Amino acid sequence: MLKKLWVKTLLTLTLSLSLSPFSIAQNPMKGKTAYEIFVRSFQDINGDGKGDFEGLHSRLDYLNDGNPNTYTDLGIGLIWLMPVNPSPSYHGYDVTNYKAVNPDYGTMQQFKEMLAGAHQRGIKVIIDLVLNHTSTNHPWFVKSAANDSFYRNFYRWENTVLNNTGPWGQQVWHNRNGQYYYGVFWSGMPDLNYNYQPVRDSIFDIAKFWLKEVGVDGFRLDAVTYLYEEGSTLKHHPKTLAFWKEFKDSCKTWNPNAYLVAEVWDPQDVIKQYAPNFDHCFEFGVAGGNLTAIGEANPNNLRNALAYALPNYDFATFLTNHDQDRIASVFGNNQNQLKAAASLLLTQPGTPYLYYGEEVSMLGAKPDENIRRPMQWNTNSYSGFTTGFPWRTLNNNYPQFNVATLKVDSNSIWNHYRKLIHFRNSYEAVNSGAFKNIISTQNEVLISHRFVTGQDVYVLVNTSAKAFQNVQFNITREDNMEGIYWLKDVMADSLIRIQSGNSFFGLNLSMQPYQTRLLIFENPTGTQTLLGSTRNLNIYPNPASDKVYLAYEGFAKEVTIELIGMDGKSIETTQTYLKTHEITLPKQAGVYFIKVVDNNGLSAIKRLLVQ
Numbered sequence: 001m002l003k004k005l006w007v008k009t010l011l012t013l014t015l016s017l018s019l020s021p022f023s024i025a026q027n028p029m030k031g032k033t034a035y036e037i038f039v040r041s042f043q044d045i046n047g048d049g050k051g052d053f054e055g056l057h058s059r060l061d062y063l064n065d066g067n068p069n070t071y072t073d074l075g076i077g078l079i080w081l082m083p084v085n086p087s088p089s090y091h092g093y094d095v096t097n098y099k100a101v102n103p104d105y106g107t108m109q110q111f112k113e114m115l116a117g118a119h120q121r122g123i124k125v126i127i128d129l130v131l132n133h134t135s136t137n138h139p140w141f142v143k144s145a146a147n148d149s150f151y152r153n154f155y156r157w158e159n160t161v162l163n164n165t166g167p168w169g170q171q172v173w174h175n176r177n178g179q180y181y182y183g184v185f186w187s188g189m190p191d192l193n194y195n196y197q198p199v200r201d202s203i204f205d206i207a208k209f210w211l212k213e214v215g216v217d218g219f220r221l222d223a224v225t226y227l228y229e230e231g232s233t234l235k236h237h238p239k240t241l242a243f244w245k246e247f248k249d250s251c252k253t254w255n256p257n258a259y260l261v262a263e264v265w266d267p268q269d270v271i272k273q274y275a276p277n278f279d280h281c282f283e284f285g286v287a288g289g290n291l292t293a294i295g296e297a298n299p300n301n302l303r304n305a306l307a308y309a310l311p312n313y314d315f316a317t318f319l320t321n322h323d324q325d326r327i328a329s330v331f332g333n334n335q336n337q338l339k340a341a342a343s344l345l346l347t348q349p350g351t352p353y354l355y356y357g358e359e360v361s362m363l364g365a366k367p368d369e370n371i372r373r374p375m376q377w378n379t380n381s382y383s384g385f386t387t388g389f390p391w392r393t394l395n396n397n398y399p400q401f402n403v404a405t406l407k408v409d410s411n412s413i414w415n416h417y418r419k420l421i422h423f424r425n426s427y428e429a430v431n432s433g434a435f436k437n438i439i440s441t442q443n444e445v446l447i448s449h450r451f452v453t454g455q456d457v458y459v460l461v462n463t464s465a466k467a468f469q470n471v472q473f474n475i476t477r478e479d480n481m482e483g484i485y486w487l488k489d490v491m492a493d494s495l496i497r498i499q500s501g502n503s504f505f506g507l508n509l510s511m512q513p514y515q516t517r518l519l520i521f522e523n524p525t526g527t528q529t530l531l532g533s534t535r536n537l538n539i540y541p542n543p544a545s546d547k548v549y550l551a552y553e554g555f556a557k558e559v560t561i562e563l564i565g566m567d568g569k570s571i572e573t574t575q576t577y578l579k580t581h582e583i584t585l586p587k588q589a590g591v592y593f594i595k596v597v598d599n600n601g602l603s604a605i606k607r608l609l610v611q
C-alpha cells in the first residue's frame with residue numbers, strides 16, 4: 001500500500017527540481033480532484049427527507065478530513081454544488097432569486113458555515129450558476145410579463161409567435177397572455193435578454209455577491225453557449241463568447257483565484273473556442289472516450305480526444321454527470337469495468353470530477369430524478385441519508401453498495417477510488433504533468449506516460465475483458481544512465497526489475513482483465529543525484545503504537561532497516577528496495593531505535609517512542 005509520507009517526501013524533492021511543463025500552473029484548482037454534489041440528495045440532517053447544508057457540512061470529513069497524514073478520506077479538493085438558489089423545481093436549474101439559498105437546503109448562515117468548514121479542510125467550493133434563463137416565478141419575469149417598464153426587456157418578447165425553432169428543432173417561443181417569450185429549454189425557463197444592459201449589470205452583480213460577500217471559490221456555469229440569440233444564430237453567438245471573456249476578467253478582479261468551469265456540451269473544436277474564457281470547460285470528448293474505451297475495449301477514441309485537447313487547452317474530465325445515465329448503470333454494475341473506468345479518469349490529464357455516489361457504484365438511468373437519488377452511506381434504513389422519508393426512493397442495491405460496507409473491503413470500488421485519488425494527489429506527474437500515449441503490442445491496453453522533470457509514472461489500464469500475457473512496450477530515460485532500475489507497481493505493491501545499458505528499456509508485462517498498473521520509475525542503484533545529497537530518515541507517527549512508517553532519502557537503492565530495543569539488541573532486520581517501509585511494532589511500550597544502512601555504508605538512526 002502506498003504511504004502518504006513517502007509520497008510527500010518524494011514529491012517535495014521533485015518539486016524542487018522541476019517546473020511543470022504546462023502553463024497551467026496558474027489554474028487555481030491545479031492538482032485537485034473534484035466532486036459534484038446534489039445537495040438535496042447528499043445528507044439530510046433535519047429529517048425532512050431533503051439533503052441540506054448542515055448535512056453536507058457533517059459529511060465533509062468523508063470527502064477530505066483536512067489532515068494530510070490520514071489516508072482514510074476520499075482526498076477531494078474541490079466540490080461543485082448543483083444549484084443552491086431558491087427554485088420551484090427539485091433540481092434548481094430555474095432560479096427565482098440569485099442572491100439567496102434554497103430554504104429546503106437551509107439558511108445563508110448555514111451555507112456560510114458549511115463553506116467555512118470546507119475551507120478549514122482545504123476543500124474549495126464552487127456553485128452552479130444558471131445564467132441563461134430564470135424561472136417564470138423569478139420576480140424579474142413576473143414584472144416583465146406584467147409589462148413593467150424597466151423589467152419588460154429583461155426577456156425577449158414578440159407579439160406573434162415566430163416560426164423559428166430551437167437548436168434541436170424544439171419550440172422556443174412560449175405564449176403568455178397572447179404574447180410570446182423566448183425559452184430555449186422549455187416554457188418554465190425563459191431566456192434572459194443579454195442585449196439589455198440592466199441584465200448584464202445584474203448578472204455581474206450576482207457573481208460579485210457570491211465571490212466577495214459570500215466567499216465561494218468560483219462557479220460552474222450552466223449552458224454557456226446559449227446566452228445571445230439573433231436571427232438564426234441561437235448558439236455560439238460571437239457576443240456570447242465576448243460576454244464570457246468580460247465575465248471571467250471581472251471575476252478575477254473580484255478574486256484572482258476565482259475558478260470558472262463551463263458546460264460546453266459540444267464537439268472539441270467548439271470547446272476550443274470557449275476554452276480561453278474559462279479556467280476549464282468540461283471535456284465531453286474525453287468523457288465519452290472514457291466510456292467507449294471500457295464499453296468497447298478500445299481506447300482509440302480516448303487517445304484521439306486527448307491528442308486534440310492537450311495541445312489546445314486545459315480542461316475538466318469526468319465519467320458521467322447529473323445529466324447522464326450513471327456509469328454503474330452504463331456498465332451493468334460490472335465492478336471490474338467500473339474500476340478500470342475510474343483508473344482512466346483519475347490518471348488522465350485534466351481536473352477529474354466524480355459525480356457523488358460514483359465511488360459506491362450508485363445506479364441510475366434517465367429520467368433525471370433517477371440519476372440524482374439519495375447518497376448511499378450505510379446499511380441503515382434509507383442508507384443513512386435521512387431519518388425521515390426521502391424525497392426520492394433509494395436504489396435497491398444500497399445494502400451492498402454503500403460507503404460503510406465498501407470502506408472495510410480493501411478490494412472494493414470505493415477503496416479503488418480512494419487509492420487512486422490519493423495517488424493522483426501525491427504525484428505532480430499524474431495530477432498536472434505531461435501525458436504521452438505509449439504504443440504497445442496490445443491496443444486494448446492504454447499505456448500513459450505521465451511526467452514532470454524527475455518524476456516518471458507509467459499507467460497501464462486494460463480496457464478489455466481479456467487477459468494478456470505479453471504486453472510489450474518501450475520506455476525511455478532522458479538521463480541516459482546505465483544500471484538497474486526499478487518500477488514500483490503501486491497497486492500490487494511490488495517491484496519490477498529492469499536493466500539497461502542505454503536509455504531505452506523494453507518491458508514485457510502481463511495484464512489481467514481490466515487490470516490497472518501504476519508504475520513509478522525508481523532511481524538506479526548507486527546514483528544519488530536525483531535523491532539529493534542529504535540523507536534523511538523520517539518516522540511517522542512518533543510516538544507510535546501498532547505501526548510506524550519510514551521514509552528515507554539520500555540512501556543508495558538497497559537498504560537494511562533495523563529495529564533496535566532500548567537494550568541495544570536487534571529486534572528485527574529487513575532489506576528492501578522500496579523508498580518507504582512499514583514496521584509492525586512490539587506490544588511493549590518504551591524507547592526503541594530505528595537504523596537504516598545502505599550498501600554504500602551510509603546510515604541514519606532515529607529514536608522512536610512506542611506507547
Ligand SMILES: [Ca+2]
Nearest residue numbers: 044046050052
Ligand atoms: Ca433537510
Ligand SMILES: [Ca+2]
Nearest residue numbers: 191226227228
Ligand atoms: Ca439565451
